[in-house]
Amino acid sequence: MLAYITRRLVGAALVMLAVAILVFFMIRLVPGDPIAVMLADSGSPEAREALIRRLGLDQPVIMQFWKWFTGVLHGDLGASLYGSNQPVAHILMNALPKTMSLAMLSFFVAVVIAVPAGIIAATHKNTAADAGVSLFAFLGLSMPDFWLAILLIIIFAANLQWLPAIGYTPISEGFWEWLQHLILPAIAIGTGFSAIIARMIRSSMLEVLQADYMRTAASKGLTQRVMLLRHALPNAMIPVITVVGIAFALLISGAVVVENVFSIKGLGRVLIQGIQNRDYPVVQGAVLLVSSFFVLSNLIVDLLYAVIDPRIRYS
Amino acid sequence: MPLLDVENLTVSLFQDGTETPLVRNISYRAEPGEILALVGESGSGKSVSSLAVMGLLAKSLRVTSGAIRFDGQDLLTLKDEEMRTLRGRDISMVFQEPMTSLNPVRSIGSQIMESIEENLGLSRAQARLRAIDLLKEVGVADAERRLKQYPHHFSGGMRQRVMIAIALAADPKLIIADEPTTALDVTIQAQILDLMARICRDHGTTMILITHNLSIVARYARRVNVMYGGRIVESGDARTLYTTPRHPYTEGLLQSVPRLDQDRNVPLKPIQGSPADPFAPIEGCRFHPRCPYATDLCRSDVPEFGDGLACHAPLSIETREAV
Numbered sequence: 217m218l219a220y221i222t223r224r225l226v227g228a229a230l231v232m233l234a235v236a237i238l239v240f241f242m243i244r245l246v247p248g249d250p251i252a253v254m255l256a257d258s259g260s261p262e263a264r265e266a267l268i269r270r271l272g273l274d275q276p277v278i279m280q281f282w283k284w285f286t287g288v289l290h291g292d293l294g295a296s297l298y299g300s301n302q303p304v305a306h307i308l309m310n311a312l313p314k315t316m317s318l319a320m321l322s323f324f325v326a327v328v329i330a331v332p333a334g335i336i337a338a339t340h341k342n343t344a345a346d347a348g349v350s351l352f353a354f355l356g357l358s359m360p361d362f363w364l365a366i367l368l369i370i371i372f373a374a375n376l377q378w379l380p381a382i383g384y385t386p387i388s389e390g391f392w393e394w395l396q397h398l399i400l401p402a403i404a405i406g407t408g409f410s411a412i413i414a415r416m417i418r419s420s421m422l423e424v425l426q427a428d429y430m431r432t433a434a435s436k437g438l439t440q441r442v443m444l445l446r447h448a449l450p451n452a453m454i455p456v457i458t459v460v461g462i463a464f465a466l467l468i469s470g471a472v473v474v475e476n477v478f479s480i481k482g483l484g485r486v487l488i489q490g491i492q493n494r495d496y497p498v499v500q501g502a503v504l505l506v507s508s509f510f511v512l513s514n515l516i517v518d519l520l521y522a523v524i525d526p527r528i529r530y531s
Numbered sequence: 532m533p534l535l536d537v538e539n540l541t542v543s544l545f546q547d548g549t550e551t552p553l554v555r556n557i558s559y560r561a562e563p564g565e566i567l568a569l570v571g572e573s574g575s576g577k578s579v580s581s582l583a584v585m586g587l588l589a590k591s592l593r594v595t596s597g598a599i600r601f602d603g604q605d606l607l608t609l610k611d612e613e614m615r616t617l618r619g620r621d622i623s624m625v626f627q628e629p630m631t632s633l634n635p636v637r638s639i640g641s642q643i644m645e646s647i648e649e650n651l652g653l654s655r656a657q658a659r660l661r662a663i664d665l666l667k668e669v670g671v672a673d674a675e676r677r678l679k680q681y682p683h684h685f686s687g688g689m690r691q692r693v694m695i696a697i698a699l700a701a702d703p704k705l706i707i708a709d710e711p712t713t714a715l716d717v718t719i720q721a722q723i724l725d726l727m728a729r730i731c732r733d734h735g736t737t738m739i740l741i742t743h744n745l746s747i748v749a750r751y752a753r754r755v756n757v758m759y760g761g762r763i764v765e766s767g768d769a770r771t772l773y774t775t776p777r778h779p780y781t782e783g784l785l786q787s788v789p790r791l792d793q794d795r796n797v798p799l800k801p802i803q804g805s806p807a808d809p810f811a812p813i814e815g816c817r818f819h820p821r822c823p824y825a826t827d828l829c830r831s832d833v834p835e836f837g838d839g840l841a842c843h844a845p846l847s848i849e850t851r852e853a854v
Contacts, residue, residue, distance in 0.1 A: 427631065428626060428628050428631040428632045429631065429632055429633055429634040429635070431587060431626065431632070432626060432632045432633065432634075432642075432694070432697070433634070434587055434618070435585060435587065435618055435619060435623060435624040435626075435698075436618065436619040436623070436645065436646040436649060436650070436697065436700070437615050437616060437617070437618035437619030437620055437646075437649055437650055438615075438619075438645065438646075438649055439615065442645070442649075446637070446645070447634050447637070450636045450637070451634070451635070451636055454636075524636060525635070525636050526635075526636060526638075526681040526683070527635060527636075527681070527683050
């Protein structure tokens with residue numbers, strides 16, 4: 217098990233290296249550069265030269281990469297090119313709790329909707345309940361999350377005035393305040409994912425309900441509830457876990473868009489501002505961080521397999 | 532009073548708006564403590580009729596007439612919840628496929644213990660002790676360690692022993708064994724059947740043994756019901772049936788399996804044709820298209836069941852010897 221994790225972590229490091237190289241060069245391929253953004257059309261050619269030198273952009277790109285990359289290996293992600301030149305790590309750490317809060321809550325919303333919906337659809341196959349779940353899944357998959365976000369703002373913030381439309385309060389200032397600000401964006405992101413997961417659970421559950429061991433469970437005189445939760449669900453979850461794992465990483469990219477709708481200054485805002493300003497170090501740092509979530513959630517999924525399914529033991 | 536009294540039971544498949552009987556008006560009784568065999572090919576209705584007793588028929592299958600009396604109580608009149616309470620506690624079942632009948636992601640121990648807890652109301656710790664005893668009784672060595680293991684750690688024969696332990700969990704009055712050894716090696720088959728016979732003797736449990744292999748029946752069951760095309764075609768004492776079958780189908784079943792008391796150079800005689808298709812309308816006796824002795828009467832009239840036989844042209848001493 218330990219050897220397996222080690223091997224996976226080495227693989228993860230290689231993936232991260234590839235991501236680092238790709239993002240470094242790709243952001244430089246985007247037309248425009250920070251100088252143009254900072255100075256616009258003003259500034260003398262001398263001032264321009266001075267700025268380029270100060271930012272180190274006069275050096276060969278490969279040297280710039282080496283300087284940044286060795287910094288990353290030492291845990292230094294560089295500093296923003298703008299304002300007070302805040303360290304990138306500092307900027308990311310400021311934004312991360314907001315995005316993680318949002319992603320976790322969205323995930324929670326998705327699972328809370330999807331698990332019962334999927335089970336009900338499977339156990340009540342071809343009934344009105346099943347059709348209802350299918351319709352919900354269809355709508356959930358079809359609505360873009362930013363559109364749903366705007367819709368939710370119009371209904372619950374603008375018209376009903378139940379919840380705030382924008383902003384973020386840290387959980388340290390009270391769970392309720394935190395939740396009030398995050399529940400609408402979480403529903404906006406979570407609905408689409410709950411649709412995907414509910415459909416997976418339904419089809420997986422239908423297959424499991426036909427299994428011989430379900431008949432054995434019934435022959436023991438177990439209640440319907442115990443049969444479903446103890447015997448069917450763990451087996452049905454094995455294929456679902458994969459989707460959920462990928463979905464969790466995707467929630468973070470979903471957050472990028474939805475954060476902007478709700479003016480939450482999370483990773484998404486940092487990333488988009490960074491790209492608009494060609495703030496290279498910030499973009500590089502943010503992309504690295506988001507990729508590490510993908511790699512990590514994939515590893516967690518593989519380890520969860522072993523927990524749920526005893527037939528899988530990594531060695 | 533018989534422990535199980537199945538009377539004029541008919542079970543039909545409802546599909547695409549049509550009703551197809553799979554079990555046709557069968558009646559049989561199992562006395563307390565006896566091993567009763569139901570013998571027949573795939574599709575003869577033997578499994579469906581026993582699932583009806585358990586109240587575990589698939590949604591598309593329904594009992595359309597008849598009664599299933601267990602301990603004097605008609606199971607067909609029970610509510611779902613009452614039937615559930617009965618399952619596992621009074622009637623339990625051993626299935627054909629030990630490889631797939633255990634839940635792959637739960638430990639053997641938890642699968643035995645949950646039945647004990649549910650049906651006997653014991654605590655977890657007491658259930659664990661009983662599970663260990665049960666595993667020992669069914670011949671699983673090193674029971675305490677094996678309890679923590681998963682189905683994939685067990686061989687087919689060992690899994691079937693675990694299934695038997697589960698069936699025994701609440702010491703039920705009736706165990707239905709649906710082809711318990713069909714998926715196993717021949718050598719393991721005998722071990723498992725010996726074990727089940729011993730358990731029935733020790734616990735006074737009644738067992739309905741469902742099989743397609745008439746030759747194993749004579750050794751374990753006292754009485755046999757032979758089923759064909761959803762009907763019972765012959766029933767009687769196992770030994771008599773084995774030595775002097777009266778229904779041509781019973782004879783066919785006996786001739787199609789190897790016997791130790793027979794010259795090994797004599798080729799086996801398969802029953803010609805294929806099992807009766809429940810969806811195809813067959814006039815008269817459902818066996819007549821495959822029966823070497825069929826008469827015109829067999830082709831037009833359904834034989835009534837009486838005196839342990841449903842046949843217009845039963846075998847007599849003479850015809851048997853001529854074959």
